[in-house]
Amino acid sequence: MPPPMHDRAVYLETFGCQMNELDSELVGGALRSLGYRFTADAQRAGVILYNTCSVREHAEQKVWSRLGELAERKREDPSLVVGVLGCLAERDGQALIRRLPVVDLLCGPGELDKLPHLLANAIQAREGLMADGVEVERAAATSARQVALQGSASRRSGTLAAAEDSLERLDLSRSFSPVDGAGRRFSAYVRITRGCNKFCAYCVVPFTRGAEVHRPPDHVVDECRRLADEGVVEITLLGQTVNHYRFEHGSAVTVNGLTQPQKGRSYRGGHRRDPYSGAGVTTFAGLLARIHDAAPSVERLRFVTSYPRDFGDDALEAVRDHPRICRYLHVPPQSGSDRVLAAMNRGYTASQYLEFIDRARHVLDQPERGRPLMLAGDFIVGFPGETEDDFEATAALLERVRFKNSFIFKYSPRPGTVAFDRLPDDVPDETKRRRNSALLDLQARISAQVSRAQVGATFPVLIEGPSPRHVKTTARREAVGLTVGGLVIDGPGPTPQRSDSVQLAGRTEGDLIVFVDVAPDAVAGLIGRIVPVSIRSCTALALHGEPAWG
Numbered sequence: 001m002p003p004p005m006h007d008r009a010v011y012l013e014t015f016g017c018q019m020n021e022l023d024s025e026l027v028g029g030a031l032r033s034l035g036y037r038f039t040a041d042a043q044r045a046g047v048i049l050y051n052t053c054s055v056r057e058h059a060e061q062k063v064w065s066r067l068g069e070l071a072e073r074k075r076e077d078p079s080l081v082v083g084v085l086g087c088l089a090e091r092d093g094q095a096l097i098r099r100l101p102v103v104d105l106l107c108g109p110g111e112l113d114k115l116p117h118l119l120a121n122a123i124q125a126r127e128g129l130m131a132d133g134v135e136v137e138r139a140a141a142t143s144a145r146q147v148a149l150q151g152s153a154s155r156r157s158g159t160l161a162a163a164e165d166s167l168e169r170l171d172l173s174r175s176f177s178p179v180d181g182a183g184r185r186f187s188a189y190v191r192i193t194r195g196c197n198k199f200c201a202y203c204v205v206p207f208t209r210g211a212e213v214h215r216p217p218d219h220v221v222d223e224c225r226r227l228a229d230e231g232v233v234e235i236t237l238l239g240q241t242v243n244h245y246r247f248e249h250g251s252a253v254t255v256n257g258l259t260q261p262q263k264g265r266s267y268r269g270g271h272r273r274d275p276y277s278g279a280g281v282t283t284f285a286g287l288l289a290r291i292h293d294a295a296p297s298v299e300r301l302r303f304v305t306s307y308p309r310d311f312g313d314d315a316l317e318a319v320r321d322h323p324r325i326c327r328y329l330h331v332p333p334q335s336g337s338d339r340v341l342a343a344m345n346r347g348y349t350a351s352q353y354l355e356f357i358d359r360a361r362h363v364l365d366q367p368e369r370g371r372p373l374m375l376a377g378d379f380i381v382g383f384p385g386e387t388e389d390d391f392e393a394t395a396a397l398l399e400r401v402r403f404k405n406s407f408i409f410k411y412s413p414r415p416g417t418v419a420f421d422r423l424p425d426d427v428p429d430e431t432k433r434r435r436n437s438a439l440l441d442l443q444a445r446i447s448a449q450v451s452r453a454q455v456g457a458t459f460p461v462l463i464e465g466p467s468p469r470h471v472k473t474t475a476r477r478e479a480v481g482l483t484v485g486g487l488v489i490d491g492p493g494p495t496p497q498r499s500d501s502v503q504l505a506g507r508t509e510g511d512l513i514v515f516v517d518v519a520p521d522a523v524a525g526l527i528g529r530i531v532p533v534s535i536r537s538c539t540a541l542a543l544h545g546e547p548a549w550g
C-alpha cells in the first residue's frame, strides 16, 4: 500500500444513523493510525469523505447537493480527493461516479475495512494526474476511480462460512487504537450485529448493509471491557434489529485465528423465551448479562434498535435483573394498521405490538422506584394504500403506547425495495404532510404529559455538556468579550464579570433530556459523570432540574 499523504487533512462528515456514526469513528480511527490528519474545516481539507445515508430520499439529496458544491471547488483545485462512503455509495454504485465525476472513491458500508487502501490509491492517482500536467479543467472532471461495493447480488451470507469477514477486524481495531483524540470519552457505541434480514417492504437497509451477521460475543465483551478501561460510562449496543442477536458456538467458524461473525439464523422470533438458550448459545439476554457483569464501571448499558416481534421475556428480564441496563426501548411500530403492517412486511399486528408493550411495561416500568420505562418509536405515514382509517389506527396506537418521543417520517419510495417495485406511491404529498404534522402534534402532546409526570422526581443524570442555550448565550457574550468556563474575563466593563451559572444538558436512563444550572467552576468536574438531579419543571422536549448532589 502506498504511504498516506500526511500533508492532506481529511474532512469526514456523517449523515444518518448511529450505525453511520460508529462507522465513521472506526474508519476515522483506522486512517488516523496510518498517519492521516483530520480537520473540522472542509475548506482546508485535501480529502473530503461523506459517510452517507440512503434510508430516505431527503437524506440522499443533502449529499447530492454537497457533491454539487464540491464540483465547483474541484474546478479550482483539481487535487481534491472526494469519497462517498456508506449506503448511498452502495445503492447508487458506479452510476454516482458517472453522474458526478467529482467523486474519486466509493466504498459501501460492508467494505469499509478497505477504505485506507482505496484512499491511498485515489490520492496517488490524483497526484499522478496532476503531475502528468493534465490541464486543470480535464483533471477536475476526471475521477480517480476507486470502488469497493458489495453489490446486492453478493449479500455477505453466501460467502461468510468460507471466508474471513474482514469487517470484523475494523470493529476490533477500535479496541486497540483509541480514536478519540479530543478529550475524555464517556459514551460509546458497540456494534453487536450488522445488516438486516427483515426486508421490510420500504427499506433499503437489507440491500445496502447486507445480510444480518452477529458478532462473536467474546469480541463484543472484550470491546466493552476495553472501553470501560478507557473511562467510558455509557455503552450503546447497535444493531438494525439488535434484539435478534444470538450466537451458536457450536457452528462458529474460525479463520486465521479469529472467530468469525455468524450469519443471522432464520429462527422465527416471536418467542417468549429463546427456545435454544443454554449451553452453546449466547442469546441477546445472555449477551446483555455478560456485558453488564464484565464491565461494572459502565454505569449505563443501552441498545438500539429493537424489533418488536423478537422481544422475548428473557431479554426483558435481563434488563430488569441487571441494574445498570437502561429501561429505555426504541421499538419502532411503523404503523398501527394491520393492513399497512402486512403490506410493510413487518410480521406483527397492532395488537401483537401492544401486547408486547404491555408485557414490557409489566416487567420494567417502576416509576415508584424512580425507574419508569421510557419508549421511543418510529412511524412512517403515507405508505402506499394508507387510508384515513389506517392513519387513525396509527394515531390511536401512538396515543395508547405513550412514547416519550417518536421519529415520524413521510414515506419515501426507495428504488430496489419491494414497495418501490410493486406498490404505487399513491398517497399525495399534501396528505403525507398533513398526517405527518398531525402525528407530530399528537406526539408533542404526549411528550409533554410524559415530561410532566416526571416533575418532582429525582433521577441520576449523565451530564453531557453545556446546553445548546448556554452555548448560544456564551457565543453572544463572546461577541462583546472573552468567556472562559462562564467567566467573562475580558468584558466590556472595567472589571471581569462572573456569569452566575452555566446550564448543562444531560440524560436520564430513559433518555429524557435534562437541563440543570450549575456554578461555572463545577462544570469541568461534572461532564461525563452521573449525578442526581431533582426535576422542578419541564417542557415537551426537556426536563429542568436542580442539583441534588452535595
Ligand code: 5AD
Residues within 6 Å of the ligand: 055, 056, 202, 203, 204, 332, 334, 378, 379, 380, 409, 410, 411, 412, 413, 414
Ligand atoms: N420512507 C420513510 N421512512 C423510512 N424509514 C425507513 N425506510 C423508509 C422509507 N422508505 C424509517 C423507518 C425506520 C427509520 C430508521 O427510518 O421508520 O425505522
Ligand code: SF4
Residues within 6 Å of the ligand: 196, 197, 198, 199, 200, 203, 204, 205, 206, 240, 241, 307
Ligand atoms: Fe429496515 Fe425493517 Fe431491517 Fe429496520 S427491520 S433495517 S426497517 S428492513
